[in-house]
Amino acid sequence: MRYLLLILALIPLASHAARPNIVLVMADDQGWGETGYNHHPRLQTPHLDAMSRSGLRLDRFYAGAPVCSPTRAAVLTGRSCYRVGVPEHGYALRHQEITLAEVLSDAGYQTAHFGKWHLNGLRGPGAPILQHDRFHPGTFGFDHWLSVTNFFDRDPLLSRQGAIEDHRGDSSDVIMQQALEHIEQQAAADQPFFTVIWYGTPHSPFKASAEDNAPFTDLNETSMHHYGELVALDRSVGALRSRLRELGIEKQTLVWYCSDNGGLPNITPATTGGLRGNKGTIFEGGLRVPGIIEWAGTIQPRQTDYPASVMDMMPTLLELADQPHPAPQRPRDGISLTHLFDGPSDAEAERDEPIYFRYKTSAAVVDGDWKLLTRNFNRDAFELYNLVEDVTESDNVAEQHPQRFESLRRQLRSWLESTDASEAGRDYPEGTVASDHPQPMFWVDRADYQPHLKQWQNRWEYKSWLDRRRKQKK
Numbered sequence: 078m079r080y081l082l083l084i085l086a087l088i089p090l091a092s093h094a095a096r097p098n099i100v101l102v103m104a105d106d107q108g109w110g111e112t113g114y115n116h117h118p119r120l121q122t123p124h125l126d127a128m129s130r131s132g133l134r135l136d137r138f139y140a141g142a143p144v145c146s147p148t149r150a151a152v153l154t155g156r157s158c159y160r161v162g163v164p165e166h167g168y169a170l171r172h173q174e175i176t177l178a179e180v181l182s183d184a185g186y187q188t189a190h191f192g193k194w195h196l197n198g199l200r201g202p203g204a205p206i207l208q209h210d211r212f213h214p215g216t217f218g219f220d221h222w223l224s225v226t227n228f229f230d231r232d233p234l235l236s237r238q239g240a241i242e243d244h245r246g247d248s249s250d251v252i253m254q255q256a257l258e259h260i261e262q263q264a265a266a267d268q269p270f271f272t273v274i275w276y277g278t279p280h281s282p283f284k285a286s287a288e289d290n291a292p293f294t295d296l297n298e299t300s301m302h303h304y305g306e307l308v309a310l311d312r313s314v315g316a317l318r319s320r321l322r323e324l325g326i327e328k329q330t331l332v333w334y335c336s337d338n339g340g341l342p343n344i345t346p347a348t349t350g351g352l353r354g355n356k357g358t359i360f361e362g363g364l365r366v367p368g369i370i371e372w373a374g375t376i377q378p379r380q381t382d383y384p385a386s387v388m389d390m391m392p393t394l395l396e397l398a399d400q401p402h403p404a405p406q407r408p409r410d411g412i413s414l415t416h417l418f419d420g421p422s423d424a425e426a427e428r429d430e431p432i433y434f435r436y437k438t439s440a441a442v443v444d445g446d447w448k449l450l451t452r453n454f455n456r457d458a459f460e461l462y463n464l465v466e467d468v469t470e471s472d473n474v475a476e477q478h479p480q481r482f483e484s485l486r487r488q489l490r491s492w493l494e495s496t497d498a499s500e501a502g503r504d505y506p507e508g509t510v511a512s513d514h515p516q517p518m519f520w521v522d523r524a525d526y527q528p529h530l531k532q533w534q535n536r537w538e539y540k541s542w543l544d545r546r547r548k549q550k551k
Contacts, residue, residue, distance in 0.1 A: 096398050097372060098330040099181070099271045100260075100317070101152065101390070104310060105145065105193055105228055105280040108340015109365045110350025111307060118346050119293065120304050124315030128334065128369050133417060134380035137464075138368025139443070140338045141387045142436050143357050146195045148337040148387055149275070153177050153196075153217065155391030155402075155411040159435050160499035162510065167227075167517040169198030169212045173505045175403045177391045178218030181271045184400050187263050189221040190214040191256040192248075192275040193228060199520040202538055203229035203277060207525055208239020212515075219273070223255050226520055229277035230306075230538055231284040241529075247286060248277045249306070253313035257320050264324045274317075279306040281341075282538060300345045318371075328374040331397065335387060336366035353470045359439040359450050360470055370414075377420040382465075384443050386432050389414050407504045408495055431485075433492045442489045449485035454493060459486050521546055 109115060113122040114129045141151025146166045147158030153176040154161050162171045170176075178188045193203060197212035203225035206213045214222035215238065223237045233251060235242050244251045256274045263270040285305025292308070293301040314334065321327040339362045340348025342355040354360025368385065370376060388411030395402060396413045412430050431444040441450035446465040451458055461475040461482045475482045502510035520526050521543065533539050 095329070096184075096269060097375075098260075098263075098269055098326060099186070099394055099397075100256075100274065100330060100332045101272070102274045102276075102314065102317070102332065102334045103149075103152070104276050104334075104336040104367075105278060106338065106341055106356060107279060107307065107310075107336035107367060108348030108350070108355070108362070109336075109352055109367060111279075111340060111348050112367050115350050115367070117350070119296075120307055121292070122307070122311040124311045124318065125334070125367070125369070128314065128318060128332070128371050129380070131373070131378050132332075132369045132371030133376050133378070135368035135370070135383070135385050136380055137382050137384045138335060138366055139364045139384070139386040139432060139434070140336065140366050142434060143338050143354075143359060143363035144436070145193075145280075145337045147436070149194075149196055150174075151410070152387045152390050155388050155409050156407070156499070157388065157410045157433060157435060157496055159496040160408065160410070160504065162500065162514065163196065164435075164500075165437070165517075166195065167198065167200035168196075169515055169517075170196040170217065171510065171514055172212075172216065173502070173507070173511055176217045177394060178214075178271060178273070180218075180395060180400050180403055181398060182218045182220060184398055186269045186271040186398070187221070188219045188271045188273075189223075189256070189259050190219040190273045190275070191223050191259075192225070192252045192273075193277050194222075194224045194275070195227050197226060198515045198517050199226045199523070200517055201227065201519045201521055202282075202542055203227040203233070204520050204526065204529075204533075204539075205234050205236035205241045206239070207236070209525070210239075213239070221259060223252075225277070228280040230282055231286075233277070233538075234533070234536070247289070247306070247309040249310040249313040250316075252276065253316055257316065260320070261324065264326050275337075276310055276313075278310045279303050279341075284537070285309060296345055299343070303341070303344050328372075331370065331372040331375075331394075333390065334367065334369045334371075339363040339366060351469060357436075359434060359436060359441045359452065361448075361464070361468065364434060364441070370418075372418070376418045379420065381417060381421075383414075383417060384428050384432055384445070385414055385417075386411065388432070404504075408499060431488065433489065435493065435496055440489060440493060442485055442492070444485060444488075447481060447485065449482065449489055451489075454490075459489075461485070519546070 113126045141148035150163035182188045283302030285302045289308040290305035293304045349362035352362035354362035392413040434441045438453045448462045460473045462470045
């Protein structure tokens with residue numbers, strides 16, 4: 078009997094023993110409500126819906142922040158954006174951080190990045206990342222990269238390790254096709270791979286095909302193109318799932334899908350599924366995003382309300398790759414989610430660690446059913462919500478639950494102090510931030526981009542922006 082119990086105890090560990098291929102897929106500005114499975118009134122997403130039925134659907138999945146670059150930094154480090162020097166969009170990730178790509182590359186994975194990067198300190202519409210950029214994806218552990226600085230759209234200019242390429246088609250189709258060609262090469266070589274696919278969709282500017290816009294022609298033009306782009310994104314997710322099956326590697330490949338922040342305002346129908354707030358706010362509408370983990374034959378298909386975030390990606394994937402954390406002494410903000418893969422259990426009842434957020438002067442902590450937030454922590458004004466009973470965050474119950482309120486307030490204050498220390502570089506062996514770390518700037522103001530401006534100035538994705546920049550400088 079004793080041996081039987083030992084065998085049963087080891088079954089979950091055995092099911093995760095083989096190191097999987099890993100594909101991380103992230104939309105750009107897709108709100109929690111913008112999927113068919115979350116009951117959007119107009120948008121149909123058959124491929125994401127199918128993925129949600131065959132994988133682990135995380136209905137309380139959170140971005141790392143309510144805007145893009147901070148979430149991307151959190152994905153790659155497992156740490157809050159303020160710890161790693163990316164408090165806002167367009168900041169460069171510090172080279173003093175150790176990324177998921179670096180660890181997996183050292184562990185024998187072929188690592189690749191496709192699409193939006195936005196961690197090299199450049200602002201403005203997505204431009205090809207130049208070869209000598211000190212913060213290109215290759216400097217953070219990616220062996221191969223086909224990337225742009227920021228959001229990108231139809232007929233994109235992309236950079237393959239610094240060589241500029243002009244592509245044709247919807248950006249989601251283009252970037253997925255390029256990623257699939259890379260995945261096919263790794264599968265043929267029997268090489269484990271870590272592939273990151275970061276879309277530029279449905280971030281503005283919006284430019285979908287007439288075919289993809291067809292279901293939405295009664296909407297205003299902005300909303301029509303926004304939802305048309307999501308049709309293309311969903312189609313590309315289907316292409317990924319189909320090709321993994323055709324290659325016979327779907328059971329050896331974990332695919333993790335999410336968005337980088339909550340949905341946009343001023344889109345009709347609304348993007349957040351009834352949640353309060355939008356991109357840029359600390360409310361659920363700014364933070365909660367679609368989340369699905371699919372690993373055929375290993376993850377039991379189901380949906381869960383277990384709170385999780387992009388900061389859980391690194392610890393989860395390091396465990397699956399059988400790699401220790403490279404800097405265990407540094408504060409971390411995520412936990413492994415592998416205990417969710419085998420189905421409901423007592424371990425799922427409560428998350429051991431709260432999930433913290435910080436953006437400008439706003440901050441929040443999610444602890445089980447509860448969420449404490451402040452829209453300005455300098456004023457010491459906090460609000461308490463029970464997300465199970467009040468998912469729209471419309472009833473501040475701080476006065477009804479003074480002990481819980483005070484406990485969470487102390488926890489959040491302590492965490493904010495911890496992030497202040499990290500932001501100052503106290504986590505690093507040097508005890509400070511590297512002196513040559515750059516501040517954000519627009520790529521059009523950088524000398525190495527000047528030779529390209531004449532050629533790019535009439536491209537549709539740059540023209541209006543460049544014209545505005547010229548007028549501002551007069």
